[in-house]
Amino acid sequence: MRFVCLLVALSALAPLGASSETKTMAPAYKDHQDLAYYLHRSGNRKPVRTPADWQKRRKHVLAGMQQVMGPLPGKEFRVPLEVKVEEEARVGELVRRKISYRTSPRQRVAAYLFIPPLKSGKKAPAMLCLHPTGELGKGIVAALGGRPNRQYALELAQRGYVTLAPDYPTFGEYPCDFDPADGWQSGTMRAIWDNIRSVDLLQSLPEVDGKRIGTIGHSLGGHNAMFTAVFEPRIQAVVSSCGFTRFHKYYEGNLKGWTSQRYMPRIDTVYGKDPDRMPFDFPEIVAALAPRAFFTSSPVRDANFEVSGVRDCIAAAQPIFTLHGKPDNLKAIYPESDHDFPNEARAQAYTFLDRHLDHRPADQDQTKTSGSSGE
Numbered sequence: 001m002r003f004v005c006l007l008v009a010l011s012a013l014a015p016l017g018a019s020s021e022t023k024t025m026a027p028a029y030k031d032h033q034d035l036a037y038y039l040h041r042s043g044n045r046k047p048v049r050t051p052a053d054w055q056k057r058r059k060h061v062l063a064g065m066q067q068v069m070g071p072l073p074g075k076e077f078r079v080p081l082e083v084k085v086e087e088e089a090r091v092g093e094l095v096r097r098k099i100s101y102r103t104s105p106r107q108r109v110a111a112y113l114f115i116p117p118l119k120s121g122k123k124a125p126a127m128l129c130l131h132p133t134g135e136l137g138k139g140i141v142a143a144l145g146g147r148p149n150r151q152y153a154l155e156l157a158q159r160g161y162v163t164l165a166p167d168y169p170t171f172g173e174y175p176c177d178f179d180p181a182d183g184w185q186s187g188t189m190r191a192i193w194d195n196i197r198s199v200d201l202l203q204s205l206p207e208v209d210g211k212r213i214g215t216i217g218h219s220l221g222g223h224n225a226m227f228t229a230v231f232e233p234r235i236q237a238v239v240s241s242c243g244f245t246r247f248h249k250y251y252e253g254n255l256k257g258w259t260s261q262r263y264m265p266r267i268d269t270v271y272g273k274d275p276d277r278m279p280f281d282f283p284e285i286v287a288a289l290a291p292r293a294f295f296t297s298s299p300v301r302d303a304n305f306e307v308s309g310v311r312d313c314i315a316a317a318q319p320i321f322t323l324h325g326k327p328d329n330l331k332a333i334y335p336e337s338d339h340d341f342p343n344e345a346r347a348q349a350y351t352f353l354d355r356h357l358d359h360r361p362a363d364q365d366q367t368k369t370s371g372s373s374g375e
Contacts, residue, residue, distance in 0.1 A: 026063035032281035033246070033316050051324050054290075061288050062230065064279030068266050070185025072231055073193055079105055081201055086110070093117045094157050096142070103197040110173040111166035111198065112142040114157030115207055125212035125357040126162040126202040128195060128228070128235070129153035130221035137172020138165040141221070149341045152216055159350060159361045162208050166198050168220065170262045178261040187262035188227060195228040199235065210234070212357045214293075216349065218242055218341045219304065222296075230288045237293040237356040239349045241341040242302050244282045247275040249309030257304075282309075283316035290317070291324035293356035297345035299337040307334060329356070 027039035037045040038057035048054050066072060079102055087098040095115040100108045118124055129141045129152055136145045142165050143154040153165040167174035169187045176187070184190045195215070203210035214237035217225035222243020229235040247255060253275045259268035271277040286294060298310040314332045321330040331352060335345045354361065 026060045026067060026279050028279070029060070029064075030276075032278070033283050033312060035283060035287050035316050035320055048320075048323070051291075054287075054320055054323060057284075058288050061280055061284040064284075065227070065230070066189075067279045068186070068264050068271070069189040069192070069227075070266075072189065073104070077104055077193070078197070078200070081197065081204065082108075083201065083204075091143075091154070092158070094154075101197070101201055103194045107194075109166050109194050109197075110138065111164055112138050112153060113165075114142075114153060114163045116157050116160050116162065118207055123209040124160055124162050124207055125214070125353075125359045126164065126205070126208045127153075127156050127353070128198050128202065128213070128215040128225070129156065129163050129165040130195070130215065130217035130224045130228075131165060131168065131171070132217070132219035132221050133171075135171060137167040137174065139172065141165045149343070149346070150218055152218075152341075152346065155346070156216070156350065156353075159354075160359060161353075162202065162205060164198055164202055166194060168224065168262075169194075176262075185266060186264045187260075188224075188264050191224055192228050192231055195224070196232050199232055203234070212236065212359070214238065214353055214357055216241075216353070219339065226282075226285050226289070226294075229292070230285060235292070237295075237353055238289055239295045239297075239353065241297045241345065241349070242299065242305055242339050243296065244285070244313065245298075245305040245307070245309030246283065246312050247278055247281050249306040249312070250275075251306075283313040286313050286317035286330070287320040290321045291326035291329055293329045293352065294331070295349050295352045296332045297335060297341060297349060298332060299335045299340060299342075299345075301336070301338045304339050310334075 036048055038048060040046050048057060081101045083099055083101045085097050085099055089096050097113045099113050100110045103109050131137055131140045134140045139145050140147055140150050141153040143151040153163045157163045168191050169176040199213060202208050202213055213235055215225040215229055215235050216239040218241040222240035225238055226240050229238045255267050255273040258264055267273060298307055300307050318330055321327050333345060333348055335342055
């Protein structure tokens with residue numbers, strides 16, 4: 001079954017302009033690597049000395065993101081989920097359901113939902129599992145795509161998490177032609193909103209502890225997880241594998257790869273693919289997650305996301321986590337691999353999630369990890 005990306009009239013999408021962060025333009029920060037200040041409305045630089053100071057800079061970061069991605073929808077765009085179970089199967093001790101649910105007035109999204117065995121009355125933490133680039137979409141992370149190093153929706157469910165793996169626009173069962181009449185300015189913001197509705201769904205499940213929700217992704221899923229968590233405070237822990245680098249170090253500043261309709265076309269049409277003109281960058285994205293938990297696996301031979309640019313982001317964001325009294329909530333590892341999420345990296349990521357989502361797997365060795373590379 002395929003869920004068609006139906007067009008929505010611009011008038012029906014009026015709530016897309018309701019987000020408070022886009023009522024004013026973000027101030028122009030020349031250096032997104034320097035997070036030690038915010039720009040006052042007078043234009044003067046003010047030092048970031050307290051978490052309250054950082055919130056002023058963070059508000060500018062969110063505004064800058066929406067200048068590129070388009071506005072985050074308002075609450076009135078949150079329609080009933082109308083969840084439908086399309087298929088159900090057993091995978092060992094797990095229940096795997098293929099479901100669909102409504103994320104906006106005329107859009108349904110398909111996803112795989114894994115439910116682990118739970119003791120009576122017990123609730124589990126949940127993970128929103130976002131897939132990498134690939135025509136199979138959600139099936140990649142649900143262990144249906146033949147990529148063992150991408151099967152984190154299955155592996156985390158085997159570890160005792162409820163996991164949800166939705167399709168990203170244009171992949172899996174989410175065809176989308178991005179007609180301008182549908183009102184979205186980017187596939188990125190469309191996916192962010194779908195993911196926020198996915199958190200709504202997770203919180204509605206009787207098996208889920210709604211206060212212990214995280215997200216994980218590789219490559220496309222890696223930055224999708226970060227973008228979503230910046231806008232969604234209910235996400236308490238984030239894992240990004242091969243998901244980002246500074247714009248200036250992404251293919252030596254050539255941002256063409258970010259500009260397709262499924263990502264952020266305004267990077268080209270408004271900002272000329274120029275890193276110097278961008279109103280946000282990944283050092284700010286990482287810092288905007290503070291004080292929540294963030295883990296990245298960024299391999300040293302990743303040709304997509306250059307590792308020194310990742311190190312720059314972590315170095316810039318670390319003082320913000322320290323400012324909030326949570327220096328250990330930021331963790332980066334740099335595997336000796338290419339664009340991959342290898343066994344040991346996933347094992348460290350899962351342990352990080354267990355700690356920050358207060359989860360104790362019944363069997364710490366139950367997650368099977370056997371690797372293969374590729375997107």
